[in-house]
């Protein structure tokens with residue numbers, strides 16, 4: 303059977319970006335400067351260039367390349383499917399798959415899909431044994447499922463590391479998680495399902511408002527004062543303030559006793 307060789311894939315040059323969506327235009331005009339504000343709108347990211355512009359230090363990793371065969375009138379048709387992971391190692395993660403006749407275009411389409419699927423991963427220190435108030439593990443126990451695979455992630459103290467199979471470890475690393483305890487059920491040798499189960503577990507954190515605020519506070523503290531001494535000082539200040547308030551309250555009470563009703567009202571209004 304004569305086999306006609308398909309033209310070799312040439313590295314496609316990234317064409318200059320002409321944004322089509324609202325978000326894309328705003329990003330191109332520098333009206334939006336953070337990926338988090340894009341994700342907060344809840345609108346889907348339809349252009350991968352948005353992520354390129356807002357997260358320049360994103361890395362990608364190919365988790366799996368599979369070839370699929372399909373019978374056609376002319377014989378077998380081969381296609382490649384690539385599962386790609388992108389992450390910035392600091393709370394942003396995306397997984398996507400791409401299909402093409404050759405390996406390289408499959409990977410590059412997978413990268414684009416992964417970027418469009420990017421989510422924020424709230425990090426924190428949810429371990430009761432640690433309490434270091436840095437962003438190194440998950441803030442709370444989470445569960446994620448995809449297909450038969452179920453993954454449980456539990457907050458771990460500093461230095462535990464990631465004890466998990468290769469796929470799970472890669473995804474957690476890309477998200478910026480350094481210490482975590484994992485429990486898995488199902489056919490974890492399936493790379494796509496396993497990666498997506500971890501992804502779903504981490505994405506479920508976005509539905510928890512409380513932890514969202516908590517992480518923002520941690521980030522703020524990190525930026526202001528990374529010294530651990532500040533926490534105790536703050537606590538001291540807090541105590542002093544509380545005792546002062548108490549004194550003030552007592553004075554008020556004694557004063558009020560002597561005053562008439564009319565004066566009381568003006569006091570309250572002031």
Ligand SMILES: [Zn+2]
Pocket residue numbers: 427428429432433434435436438459460
């Ligand atoms: Zn900790």
